[in-house]
Amino acid sequence: MSQVAVKAKVSEAGYKGGFSVKDVFLQVDYGEALIITGRSGSGKSTLLKSLLGLIRLSRNGYFRGEVIVSGINPYRVKPEKIFQMIGYIPQDPWYGVLGHTVETEYCLSFSVLGLQCNPSRLSIYGLGQLRNHITYGLSAGQIQRLLWASSIDKGGKVFFMDEPGVYVDEQGKKEFIDLVERHIENGGSAIIVDHDPLLWAPLSPKLLVLENGRTVYKGVFREDKVPAPPEGGSRSKTMENRGNNVLLIADNIWYSYPGQKPVLKGVSITAGKGEIIGVTGPNGTGKSTLLKILAGIYKPSKGTIMRKGKTILIPENPLLYFSGATIKEELELACGRYCNEEKIKAVAEEFGITHILEKPLAETSSGERRRAALASAFLAGYDVFLFDEPSGGLDNYIIKNVIDSILAAANSGKAVVIASHDKRLYRIYDKTCVIEGGILKCK
Amino acid sequence: MQIIGALVGLIYRSLFMSGETGLKTVPSVLKITLIILSALTYIPFYSEPYIPVLILSIIGLLGLNRWWVGASLALSSIPGIWYGLTAYLFGFLGFAAHISPIDALMIYFRTTYISFLVLFAGSIISPVQLSNFLIKIGLGDKAITPIILWRTMPAGLHDMMESLAIGTLKGEKAWKRLGPATASMIEYSQFVWENNYYRLESPLKALLPYSSEKKYIALVLASILIETSILVLYVLGIV
Numbered sequence: 222m223s224q225v226a227v228k229a230k231v232s233e234a235g236y237k238g239g240f241s242v243k244d245v246f247l248q249v250d251y252g253e254a255l256i257i258t259g260r261s262g263s264g265k266s267t268l269l270k271s272l273l274g275l276i277r278l279s280r281n282g283y284f285r286g287e288v289i290v291s292g293i294n295p296y297r298v299k300p301e302k303i304f305q306m307i308g309y310i311p312q313d314p315w316y317g318v319l320g321h322t323v324e325t326e327y328c329l330s331f332s333v334l335g336l337q338c339n340p341s342r343l344s345i346y347g348l349g350q351l352r353n354h355i356t357y358g359l360s361a362g363q364i365q366r367l368l369w370a371s372s373i374d375k376g377g378k379v380f381f382m383d384e385p386g387v388y389v390d391e392q393g394k395k396e397f398i399d400l401v402e403r404h405i406e407n408g409g410s411a412i413i414v415d416h417d418p419l420l421w422a423p424l425s426p427k428l429l430v431l432e433n434g435r436t437v438y439k440g441v442f443r444e445d446k447v448p449a450p451p452e453g454g455s456r457s458k459t460m461e462n463r464g465n466n467v468l469l470i471a472d473n474i475w476y477s478y479p480g481q482k483p484v485l486k487g488v489s490i491t492a493g494k495g496e497i498i499g500v501t502g503p504n505g506t507g508k509s510t511l512l513k514i515l516a517g518i519y520k521p522s523k524g525t526i527m528r529k530g531k532t533i534l535i536p537e538n539p540l541l542y543f544s545g546a547t548i549k550e551e552l553e554l555a556c557g558r559y560c561n562e563e564k565i566k567a568v569a570e571e572f573g574i575t576h577i578l579e580k581p582l583a584e585t586s587s588g589e590r591r592r593a594a595l596a597s598a599f600l601a602g603y604d605v606f607l608f609d610e611p612s613g614g615l616d617n618y619i620i621k622n623v624i625d626s627i628l629a630a631a632n633s634g635k636a637v638v639i640a641s642h643d644k645r646l647y648r649i650y651d652k653t654c655v656i657e658g659g660i661l662k663c664k
Numbered sequence: 665m666q667i668i669g670a671l672v673g674l675i676y677r678s679l680f681m682s683g684e685t686g687l688k689t690v691p692s693v694l695k696i697t698l699i700i701l702s703a704l705t706y707i708p709f710y711s712e713p714y715i716p717v718l719i720l721s722i723i724g725l726l727g728l729n730r731w732w733v734g735a736s737l738a739l740s741s742i743p744g745i746w747y748g749l750t751a752y753l754f755g756f757l758g759f760a761a762h763i764s765p766i767d768a769l770m771i772y773f774r775t776t777y778i779s780f781l782v783l784f785a786g787s788i789i790s791p792v793q794l795s796n797f798l799i800k801i802g803l804g805d806k807a808i809t810p811i812i813l814w815r816t817m818p819a820g821l822h823d824m825m826e827s828l829a830i831g832t833l834k835g836e837k838a839w840k841r842l843g844p845a846t847a848s849m850i851e852y853s854q855f856v857w858e859n860n861y862y863r864l865e866s867p868l869k870a871l872l873p874y875s876s877e878k879k880y881i882a883l884v885l886a887s888i889l890i891e892t893s894i895l896v897l898y899v900l901g902i903v
Contacts, residue, residue, distance in 0.1 A: 300865035322683035335869035
């Protein structure tokens, strides 16, 4: 068998009349990992889809070049053949699920290959208790774990993963990196798109850095080629009494999904003017549920909530936030009738979305959609911001702007509650709350 | 906006809230028998249409859950109220024969029962059983269809509910939000197709695991026995 797992010569791939990746050449051998990184919108996911033969399925998608994965060309063979060779974890995990229950989703991949599945292995991935659970009730982190489980256990020599740990808690990330390391040691290979390549340093991977669809570095893993974690941004000295003027009070909140045990048990939380509160905790412990209750989307089984001023929630999947068909339309709606073009331009500049203002939302990347949703929310000027994983899919360059915007909002007297696993955000929290076993503890 | 959200929530709770548990795990032959007998039970209780509603509620309570009973009754009451009320008002206004409020109530119960039974049938379908059946008869390439339907319909509804709720937070009017909410469902199908292309385009070969739970089989057998007895007694002219 050849030592080459993936060999690609991408002359040009992308979307007709839109973004493209050009002149990317790469080779990954068995027993090797390649990390693809770069700024949000630099073409990482487009490249990964090109390698998988999926770009042709996207609206206006095209590919010119040649790709060989495990000795076969994914553009020319039967889908079943390529599915045997690979494991794929897409960037937005909720779009990667076909099964209506955890067990069914896990076993579908086996069924395609004519194999019997062993669902008891789900416990290895922290999903043992959720075998019969419906998949549309899972958190993004749990879905990501489920995709790992089916991709790894079904076999396949080459993994293609797009931000595979972005919604997963710290412990889960470590476990996953160990699993991938074992896969590499056993002669497999992996191509991983990640904004945080340092996570994968223990694998001594190859590194490919993209910028505007072009290769700017290709070679051994070098820390100096990796975008540095964000700096800058500080709290306003004029907000010494932040948190005193309360905008949101939730008292003794209990919540159960129909037919299930309580996910929140007597949770109390307050958010005051100028305060930034971080909510963290293992996957599936109710962080997103809490935000939806605070927003008023879910009604608690017990307990009271008091809100002062306008509250907004940006969900894990930012596509659900939008009202406009293009980013510009969305920003204009958010800005209101007394808004001017200059203000929209300034916000677009701040969030790095000026070049995609006219783009239909369906043709934007996951990171671009998230930035656009954040820009829209800040432009609309709410009093309480509830952000669910606001940094998912955002690189170290753009996250600095997002952090600055959150700080600016807080400094101007807004309250911000963030549910996230992203360590890059931890430093801006005034208060960190950990939710575990339905109990919330803040410090 | 809240009314649309509530309706979507009822459909979601009625049809898609549970996985492969409860009555879904019962063998298909028994489930089909139960549905046919439940449909026939309508005949002996034509003058007391609330009785079959009660029987089906009890089966639903024991075999599904109380949220299913609540949501399905609320949902099936919508056509019931519509037919009962319009029949009464049309009679009252002289457009049709006059009926009493009690007659209108009977129309409500009869219509509600039919809708309730349809929801019941929909709620106990097991996509896994359907899928396995298709694999067994050599239609492995179509076997993913029931599974994906039971995933995408509730996921789409779930996203739609969330999108509508966010629209409320943004202070938008319901009609303005329906466009983006529907668009998000269309985007969903495109992204799911892209990301699962290799699985969707490959036939299923091995049967998917499922296990029957004895207590639910016993419940269905008991229900079949009771409904058969009622029908036999009716045919014999005893009830």
